[in-house]
Amino acid sequence: MATLTDDKTPHNDSLISNLVGYLDTRIDIVRLETQEKVKGIFVSTVHGVALGVLGFLFIIFGSIYLGLVLNDALNSPSAGFGLVAALYLVLAVLFFVGVDKKLFQGVADKLLNNTIYKSDKRA
Numbered sequence: 001m002a003t004l005t006d007d008k009t010p011h012n013d014s015l016i017s018n019l020v021g022y023l024d025t026r027i028d029i030v031r032l033e034t035q036e037k038v039k040g041i042f043v044s045t046v047h048g049v050a051l052g053v054l055g056f057l058f059i060i061f062g063s064i065y066l067g068l069v070l071n072d073a074l075n076s077p078s079a080g081f082g083l084v085a086a087l088y089l090v091l092a093v094l095f096f097v098g099v100d101k102k103l104f105q106g107v108a109d110k111l112l113n114n115t116i117y118k119s120d121k122r123a
Contacts, residue, residue, distance in 0.1 A: 067081040067084045070084065
């Protein structure tokens with residue numbers, strides 16, 4: 001009487017080696033997909049940070065320029081900077097009081113909705 005362990009044929013060995021090869025290939029594919037996703041996240045993060053820094057510098061120097069122009073127009077050494085600061089204070093209050101977090105949640109939902117499944121290339 002033959003048992004399952006006694007059925008060592010070349011066909012079974014070939015089937016097992018094919019299965020092991022398949023699993024190794026699937027693991028490699030998952031690793032490569034993960035590496036590509038991490039690389040994409042890194043590039044997006046660096047790009048976003050660079051744009052944020054450039055935007056911040058634009059706002060800073062634009063505000064200084066606007067303050068200097070207003071100082072010249074008002075013949076005052078500091079009134080222009082006071083007006084620029086007041087403008088930012090008004091914007092901050094409007095933003096704090098008027099903008100609801102649901103707006104940001106809606107934007108995040110639209111941007112990040114099912115990104116995992118859209119990027120999955122497997123059927």
